[in-house]
Amino acid sequence: MSIDTPAAPETELEGEPAPEGSQAADVAPEADGLAATIAGLRATFDSGRTRDLAWRRRQLQGVIDLLQQNEQQLVAAMAVDVGKPAFDAWLTDLLTTRDEAAYALEHLDEWAEPTKYKVPVVAQPGTAWTQPQPLGVVLVIAPWNYPVQLLLSPLVGALAAGNAALLKPSELAPATSAAIAALVPKYLDPDAVAVVEGGVDVTTELLAEPWDHILFTGSTRVGKVVMAAAAKHLTPVTLELGGKSPTIVAADADLKVAAKRVAWAKYLNAGQTCIAPDYVLVERSVEDRFTKLLVDELGALRDGAEPASIVNGDHVARLEGLLDGHGGEELLPRRTDAAARTVDPVVVREPDPASPLMTEEIFGPLLPILAVDSVDDAIAFVQARPRPLALYLFSSSRDTERQVLERTIAGSVCVNHLVYQCAVSSLPFGGVGPSGIGGYHGKAGFDTFSHHKSVLRRPTKGDLSLMYPPYSKTVQKALRLLTRWPKQA
Ligand code: NAD
Numbered sequence: 224m225s226i227d228t229p230a231a232p233e234t235e236l237e238g239e240p241a242p243e244g245s246q247a248a249d250v251a252p253e254a255d256g257l258a259a260t261i262a263g264l265r266a267t268f269d270s271g272r273t274r275d276l277a278w279r280r281r282q283l284q285g286v287i288d289l290l291q292q293n294e295q296q297l298v299a300a301m302a303v304d305v306g307k308p309a310f311d312a313w314l315t316d317l318l319t320t321r322d323e324a325a326y327a328l329e330h331l332d333e334w335a336e337p338t339k340y341k342v343p344v345v346a347q348p349g350t351a352w353t354q355p356q357p358l359g360v361v362l363v364i365a366p367w368n369y370p371v372q373l374l375l376s377p378l379v380g381a382l383a384a385g386n387a388a389l390l391k392p393s394e395l396a397p398a399t400s401a402a403i404a405a406l407v408p409k410y411l412d413p414d415a416v417a418v419v420e421g422g423v424d425v426t427t428e429l430l431a432e433p434w435d436h437i438l439f440t441g442s443t444r445v446g447k448v449v450m451a452a453a454a455k456h457l458t459p460v461t462l463e464l465g466g467k468s469p470t471i472v473a474a475d476a477d478l479k480v481a482a483k484r485v486a487w488a489k490y491l492n493a494g495q496t497c498i499a500p501d502y503v504l505v506e507r508s509v510e511d512r513f514t515k516l517l518v519d520e521l522g523a524l525r526d527g528a529e530p531a532s533i534v535n536g537d538h539v540a541r542l543e544g545l546l547d548g549h550g551g552e553e554l555l556p557r558r559t560d561a562a563a564r565t566v567d568p569v570v571v572r573e574p575d576p577a578s579p580l581m582t583e584e585i586f587g588p589l590l591p592i593l594a595v596d597s598v599d600d601a602i603a604f605v606q607a608r609p610r611p612l613a614l615y616l617f618s619s620s621r622d623t624e625r626q627v628l629e630r631t632i633a634g635s636v637c638v639n640h641l642v643y644q645c646a647v648s649s650l651p652f653g654g655v656g657p658s659g660i661g662g663y664h665g666k667a668g669f670d671t672f673s674h675h676k677s678v679l680r681r682p683t684k685g686d687l688s689l690m691y692p693p694y695s696k697t698v699q700k701a702l703r704l705l706t707r708w709p710k711q712a
Pocket of ligand 1: 364365366367368369373391392393394395421422423426427440441442443444445446448462463464465466496497498584586612654659
């Protein structure tokens with residue numbers, strides 16, 4: 224594995240020879256060009272080229288090179304689209320994705336190995352194994368909030384498993400979408416990986432096609448649209464969706480560290496993170512102390528750290544709407560500006576649990592905080608609501624940790640920090656129930672895009688006629704004995 228990148232290609236994109244294969248499938252597809260693009264991908268897959276492990280390694284290295292050699296261009300595009308601070312964009316979009324590709328490159332040989340299985344007496348002699356094989360041509364649809372990571376990390380799994388892929392970036396991150404569309408054919412096999420830009424109309428057209436797998440990242444609402452479309456072809460889906468991720472702060476937590484970390488995670492990307500802490504449940508005995516610390520930390524970030532923008536004016540208006548009618552106390556001044564696409568962080572103490580602020584995914588820098596009498600009550604609060612994508616717990620007690628882990632159902636959990644579970648490439652990432660179906664990252668990504676084909680091979684030599692009917696009494700008796708079937712009365 225190498226994560227050193229050679230010098231950036233010098234030539235312009237246009238007119239540059241395609242790195243692999245013959246016809247470039249990277250041409251932006253016009254109406255009927257879409258069918259041709261998909262047919263091209265399928266022809267590439269059917270040719271067998273993508274199954275070759277050396278080809279897969281080149282593609283994974285291509286993802287690494289693309290990210291490392293175009294840091295400035297990609298960071299600048301994300302600044303235009305979501306006003307992402309440069310370091311955040313590097314950390315959360317580029318580094319995480321590079322590490323995902325590097326991890327896959329390092330482990331590909333081992334993942335691609337067949338797995339042997341024990342053969343029971345009735346099927347002996349024989350050898351049983353599964354061998355992973357690619358699914359075919361897969362579709363990856365991404366949202367705008369981490370527009371590089373959420374498009375290319377799924378691609379890492381797809382390529383490691385040997386698939387051809389069509390990528391649909393989000394139209395709400397147009398600069399990043401255009402940058403990716405220009406860079407992908409330069410670094411990856413253009414006959415096997417295509418980028419199609421566009422909005423709902425294009426996605427709708429894509430969803431009508433019979434893909435071999437769809438990995439969709441986005442809202443729960445659109446996830447249902449994707450699953451309904453996929454059902455028409457019985458296409459398997461991985462849905463990486465959203466929801467309200469709770470943070471439980473127990474009385475025995477290190478409150479200062481908890482406040483600092485919760486504030487950081489909420490401020491990151493202006494709260495537009497699928498696994499952002501949506502709301503806090505704090506034990507009543509430490510509520511005042513924790514709330515003050517939290518307000519101080521968020522206020523300090525607001526005053527001292529570069530903020531990310533809200534993606535567009537509609538979302539600013541949506542967040543303003545969530546602030547109306549919550550019935551709680553706002554602990555930081557409400558400052559929103561639709562034209563500048565900014566919303567300052569606001570802590571809302573004791574909002575009405577039935578208000579939209581507490582029933583809809585916030586996806587912005589607003590942080591409700593509710594007091595609970597005990598961790599048990601916090602668990603009951605979480606259990607009574609849709610299963611979240613992430614759950615966070617701050618506590619110094621392993622017993623509390625065990626209770627929360629056992630009694631709540633969530634896509635992932637981070638204890639005593641937030642969000643970083645997503646940066647562990649070896650750890651599967653995904654939701655559960657309305658926050659998602661399936662997962663990826665590391666081997667889980669390889670498995671998502673693979674079919675583990677079961678094979679049993681049996682010898683023909685020494686074919687025993689006693690194993691065919693009519694079965695002798697001795698054979699019947701021997702088999703019952705060998706399979707430890709209890710004697711009948
Ligand atoms: P979205 O669902 O609006 O859009 C995602 C993608 O779906 C885009 O590419 C868009 O073009 C397409 N799309 C939108 N409407 C469609 C329709 N009617 N038919 C077909 N395609 C359609 O999501 P978003 O606003 O881009 O992202 C925010 C949401 O994504 C939040 O709910 C967030 O929690 C979730 N999210 C989840 C994860 C995760 O890993 N689980 C990561 C990031 C964001």
